[in-house]
Amino acid sequence: MKKAALIILLLVFSCKSQKQHVEIDKRLNLLVQDGYFPIENPEIQIIKDSKSLRTFFSRVNQTRKPGLPIPEVDFNTHSVLAACMGAVDTNALPIMYLKSESAEEMVISVQLPNKNKDLDVQSFPFCVYAIFDEGKKLSVEME
Numbered sequence: 653m654k655k656a657a658l659i660i661l662l663l664v665f666s667c668k669s670q671k672q673h674v675e676i677d678k679r680l681n682l683l684v685q686d687g688y689f690p691i692e693n694p695e696i697q698i699i700k701d702s703k704s705l706r707t708f709f710s711r712v713n714q715t716r717k718p719g720l721p722i723p724e725v726d727f728n729t730h731s732v733l734a735a736c737m738g739a740v741d742t743n744a745l746p747i748m749y750l751k752s753e754s755a756e757e758m759v760i761s762v763q764l765p766n767k768n769k770d771l772d773v774q775s776f777p778f779c780v781y782a783i784f785d786e787g788k789k790l791s792v793e794m795e
Contacts, residue, residue: 679784683723689736689778699732735762736778763795
């Protein structure tokens with residue numbers, strides 16, 4: 653009986669850790685989020701084709717062996733937003749959310765939640781989201 657309870661607990665906790673795609677908004681889908689992208693200054697990219705996505709991931713994977721897999725995206729219906737936060741003094745990972753929307757424009761915001769300044773940790777976090785392309789102008793801002 654104890655073995656069965658232990659196995660059930662292991663399965664419950666291991667399934668949660670394997671979830672890779674987190675949906676914040678119906679139109680924003682998290683593809684990749686990690687604590688290291690080798691740049692010092694913040695950078696945001698709006699990627700509209702697979703060649704640019706491969707170029708971005710070649711930069712991500714410069715210092716990784718094995719590298720992160722390149723997500724499959726249908727660029728006929730979606731665009732990709734990549735936010736690299738540069739050097740930050742926290743271990744938090746960035747998130748994106750829809751800040752505002754009008755008939756002509758969508759404003760996406762990037763933030764680092766739960767900034768813990770008590771840690772002596774410097775990280776270089778980044779996130780990559782796919783967004784449904786509605787033909788509107790996309791603006792991305794960092795908070």
